[in-house]
Amino acid sequence: MMDPQIERKLIEIMRVIHESDKPIGARAIADELNNRGYDIGERAVRYHLRILDERGFTRKHGYAGRTLTELGESEMHDALIGDRFGFVISRIEEMAFRTTYNPETNKGDVVVNVSYFDKDDFETVIDVLSYTANSGYTISSRVKIFEEETDTEISLPPGKIGIATVCSVTFDGLMLKAGIPVEPAYGGVMQIENNAPDRFLDLISYSGTSIDPIKVFMTRKPTSVLEVLEHGNGKILANMRQVNSSAYDRVKEIIEKAEKAGLKGCLPPGDVDEFLYGAPVEIGKFGIAVVGGINGICALEETGIEIVTDPISTVLEYSSMSEL
Known part of the structure; x- marks a missing residue:
């Protein structure tokens, strides 16, 4: 089982992608996470994005950034219900x-x-x-x-x-x-x-x-x-x-x-x-x-x-x- 802290960061990254009106890149995601109180850099975001890609939760659009897949949208809404309170x-x-x-x-x-x-x-x-x-x-x-x-x-x-x-x-x-x-x-x-x-x-x-x-x-x-x-x-x-x-x-x-x-x-x-x-x-x-x-x-x-x-x-x- 993956570290709960990593899982929370994955969900928060998915939230940032979900709230974006267009594909969003690692740097913009890192900036938004810092605004929300997460001390995480661009390199760390890229690491977490690779995990999301492997799970089929995100889709890469070249240099434009990423969007959530249908599976990713479903996972974001279902995961960590306690976190979403x-x-x-x-x-x-x-x-x-x-x-x-x-x-x-x-x-x-x-x-x-x-x-x-x-x-x-x-x-x-x-x-x-x-x-x-x-x-x-x-x-x-x-x-x-x-x-x-x-x-x-x-x-x-x-x-x-x-x-x-x-x-x-x-x-x-x-x-x-x-x-x-x-x-x-x-x-x-x-x-x-x-x-x-x-x-x-x-x-x-x-x-x-x-x-x-x-x-x-x-x-x-x-x-x-x-x-x-x-x-x-x-x-x-x-x-x-x-x-x-x-x-x-x-x-x-x-x-x-x-x-x-x-x-x-x-x-x-x-x-x-x-x-x-x-x-x-x-x-x-x-x-x-x-x-x-x-x-x-x-x-x-x-x-x-x-x-x-x-x-x-x-x-x-x-x-x-x-x-x-």
């Missing part, structure tokens, strides 16, 4: 750290979700997302379209178009840049009554799962976003964060500045030591509910459009995104 929170923290958006200039990197759909559905996708854009149940009315013929920023399956929507983790980045630690607490389904948040119906703790809760709920298709838009009642996806009570006033200022700049969906903070829409809050902290950045995508799924989404996918320069 808390990985979702680590991913959120990493993407929040990479956020550079400044509401005052309306420029900088924001966190995005990337969804893929058939070219034939393009007009419907734009129509539905435009309908949901300024509802207050998404983060921003800006999107970025990726087409196979013109874009190389992400890898597109044949016959597909990609669309990036702003993710709620962008708010985590804004708080972090202001020196405010934010704890991802829950992802859930929120009931809307008379065009106002009423309560969380279902919650999954970020600290107790190896899978993004929002992705879990998307698979279950529990939303009725179109009903909310048309009648003011229904279900949307939302997240809850916890923040130390000492940052209460500063958090309100950040939310207000972001809203003036066009980033919406962050609901007013709850009271210190009080449940938020039925979700528990730790002593000495207060909760913040943020609508899911993919509620527009959920609305698309409700129309029957087949669409695959990768939440918390990457970061994009906000000024490169277009208003719907």
